[in-house]
Amino acid sequence: MTESDNIEMRGFLGDTAVVELRRLIATGALAPGERIVERDLASRLGVSRGPIRDAIKTLHHEGLVEVRPFAGACVATIDRDEIDEIVALRRQVEYFSIAGATLRATGQDIAGLRQLARKMGPAFAAGRVDELLDLDLGFHLAICDAAHHGTLAAAMRMLYPRLSILFYPQMLRSHTPETFEQSHHDLVDAIEGGEVDASLGAIDEHIDSFYSDVELRIDGGRQARRATYHDKIKPARPVAVLRRRGTLD
Secondary structure, three states: OOHHHHHHHHHHHHHHHHHHHHHHHHOOOOOOOOEOOHHHHHHHHOOOHHHHHHHHHHHHHHOOEEEEOOOEEEEOOOOHHHHHHHHHHHHHHHHHHHHHHHHHOOHHHHHHHHHHHHHHHHHHHOOOHHHHHHHHHHHHHHHHHHOOOHHHHHHHHHHHHHHHHHHHHHHHHHOOHHHHHHHHHHHHHHHHHOOHHHHHHHHHHHHHHHHHHHHHHHOOOOOOOOOOOOOOOOOOOOHHHHHHHOOOO
């Protein structure tokens, strides 16, 4: 085997390790705060510890793994304050993206979103969590693309992995393949309808459901906040979104 073959194989094994480690975290098989033992994971995947170290570095950059001096790597933990901050930031990004997409999406954009949504039900039913992660992120990035705003996509990529740690284990208990897929078709319906107010309302409902799932995960299945993100404060919509809509009320 040549040196280039070795590099290519190392890259393939590293990619496999990234997918598996991300799946273990997303499904809750590795819980927040749990130590990641390189030796055990390497044995499980039948690879050397090199690809595992590469995977840990990748997920560390994504915010899914914390690396502590003299303590090794562990699954990242997120407290309530950080969750509130990230959800609030995600809401603002989603406001911009869905408003822009509602005004600018082409027929091809709509068809692409529908196709991604249709794949979510079968992936959910089959328990293919890594595929579902990719589909869900791809769906929300596709909305950013339909808005023709690259900065939104970069922001979404930064925010998404952190919340997936807490969201996906609960999602598998709170939803069915049909309801999860339909929640994304509802967003496409709103975009296709061409009414920015309706789209903003749809994304509010989507994120409120997301936030409730995250809260259920934190509380161990106890009662979550089922109203809006803030119990008494309506989330503020960015002035730029209101300008796109043509009103500042």
